[in-house]
Amino acid sequence: xxxxxxxxxxxxxxxxxxxxxxxxxxxxxxxxxxxxxxxxxxxxxxxxxxxxxxxxxxxxxxxxxxxxxxxxxxxxxxxxxxxxxxxxxxxxxxxxxxxxxxxxxxxxxxxxxxxxxxxxxxxxxxxxxxxxxxxxxxxxxxxxxxxxxxxxxxxxxxxxxxxxxxxxxxxxxxxxxxxxxxxxxxxxxxxxxxxxxxxxxxxxxxxxxxxxxxxxxxxxxxxxxxxxxxxxxxxxxxxxxxxxxxxxxxxxxxxxxxxxxxxxxxxxxxxxxxxxxxxxxxxxxxxxxxxxxxxxxxxxxxxxxxxxxxxxxxxxxxxxxxxxxxxxxxxxxxxxxxxxxxxxxxxxx
Numbered sequence: 001x002x003x004x005x006x007x008x009x010x011x012x013x014x015x016x017x018x019x020x021x022x023x024x025x026x027x028x029x030x031x032x033x034x035x036x037x038x039x040x041x042x043x044x045x046x047x048x049x050x051x052x053x054x055x056x057x058x059x060x061x062x063x064x065x066x067x068x069x070x071x072x073x074x075x076x077x078x079x080x081x082x083x084x085x086x087x088x089x090x091x092x093x094x095x096x097x098x099x100x101x102x103x104x105x106x107x108x109x110x111x112x113x114x115x116x117x118x119x120x121x122x123x124x125x126x127x128x129x130x131x132x133x134x135x136x137x138x139x140x141x142x143x144x145x146x147x148x149x150x151x152x153x154x155x156x157x158x159x160x161x162x163x164x165x166x167x168x169x170x171x172x173x174x175x176x177x178x179x180x181x182x183x184x185x186x187x188x189x190x191x192x193x194x195x196x197x198x199x200x201x202x203x204x205x206x207x208x209x210x211x212x213x214x215x216x217x218x219x220x221x222x223x224x225x226x227x228x229x230x231x232x233x234x235x236x237x238x239x240x241x242x243x244x245x246x247x248x249x250x251x252x253x254x255x256x257x258x259x260x261x262x263x264x265x266x267x268x269x270x271x272x273x274x275x276x277x278x279x280x281x282x283x284x285x286x287x288x289x290x291x292x293x294x295x296x297x298x299x300x301x302x303x304x305x306x307x308x309x310x311x312x313x314x315x316x317x318x319x320x321x322x323x324x325x326x327x328x329x330x331x332x333x334x335x336x337x338x339x340x341x342x343x344x345x346x347x348x349x
Contacts, residue, residue: 025226029216032089032230033237039085040241044078048245048252051075056125074250077121079258082238083114089234100227102158102272105149107231109264112145113191117256132256139188142260146187149268150180165276168346172274183271186279191263193286196293196313198259201248203315203329207285207336208262209239214282214340215269218347228272235265248326275347282343285336289313 052075087107095103116138124132153162163179164172175182198204216232219225242258245251254262263286270279280287296312309317318328 025220025229029220029230029233032093033233035237036082036085036089036234037237037241039089040081040238041244043085044081044241044245044252047078047081048075051077051252056121071250071253074253076125076253076255077118077257078242078246078252079114079254079256079261080118082235082242082254083110083258083261086231086235086238087111090231094227094230103227103231105152105272106228106265106268108152109145109149109187109268110261113142113264114257114261116141116145117195117258117260121255121257138256139192142188142191142264143184145264146184149187149264150183150271153183153271159272161274164274166274166347167277168349182276186270186276187264187267189290190267190279190283190286191260193283193290194263194266195256195259197286197289197315198254199313200315200319200325200329201250202243202246203332204259204262205239205243205246205254206329206333208266209236209243210333210336210340211266211282212236212239212269214343215266215273215275217344218273218275218278219269221344221348222273225273228269232269248329273347275343278343278347281346282340284339285332289315292317 056075056077087110090103090107094100095107120133120138153159161172161174163174163176165175165179167173194204194208197207212232212235216229216236219229219232239262242252242254246254266283267279270276270282290313292309292314293312296307296309299306299308310320311317315328315332319325323331
């Protein structure tokens with residue numbers, strides 16, 4: 001592993017005229033991404049073998065699409081892989097060498113929600129037919145984690161204006177006391193929205209890699225949040241490596257250990273960048289999946305048992321409508337890319 005001095009030497013790349021060929025921070029972000037990708041790629045087979053040996057296999061809903069029944073027993077809890085690698089690299093090369101304490105929040109969101117999700121994943125595999133952790137209990141814990149993160153954002157000298165939010169076309173505006181409930185809701189909502197999106201091979205991992213790329217670009221272009229950008233690209237590399245084993249037919253699933261961690265850390269990144277309003281644009285796939293579940297439940301209750309969709313979330317409905325799993329996943333990726341571009345544009349409008 002490179003030392004901090006080694007990084008500085010590596011990034012001092014100049015042409016014969018003495019000017020920088022590539023901005024140092026961009027090079028460093030690229031190196032973090034490649035490093036996390038490489039480590040996860042080589043570690044993944046061993047992690048999959050370990051999870052299989054521990055009998056940590058995916059349980060499938062009987063009422064779900066019949067094509068999903070072949071996924072029963074596929075190792076889950078694979079999210080521990082990319083969350084661990086990203087956390088270690090961030091602590092080793094971003095936080096401690098330069099004391100960039102703001103990244104403690106991203107790592108804290110990542111590790112705490114990954115641990116919470118891992119407990120839930122383990123509970124679903126210990127006993128056959130177990131539904132895992134109670135939904136209210138899991139929600140309560142994510143709310144607690146979110147409150148701690150938002151409170152930490154207000155630590156003196158961490159952010160100059162922690163209650164500010166960038167409003168496209170109007171600039172930075174203070175949300176005052178309303179910032180707290182909105183920020184907590186963003187972390188909790190995104191965490192559970194990614195959890196709902198994680199229903200098809202590669203869907204959540206691919207969409208999340210695109211979302212982190214978008215926020216990474218925003219962070220690097222903003223220049224006041226360069227280390228947040230490095231964290232984002234570290235996460236992108238790890239997610240792409242995980243996606244290598246998670247695309248159809250998946251050899252491993254991320255489980256709640258991955259989906260909750262992705263959502264919480266992505267929302268934390270948005271808060272650090274003061275881009276709370278851009279979060280639902282970049283994470284539009286999560287939004288439409290979550291809204292589809294809310295509409296299905298609401299319509300079912302209002303009509304006394306009738307269904308708006310063949311099955312929720314939306315990706316299951318599209319499968320039952322005749323789309324192949326790969327078609328759903330890849331088209332959602334395309335939507336994610338378009339929304340990512342739109343989000344970056346809005347962040348500088």
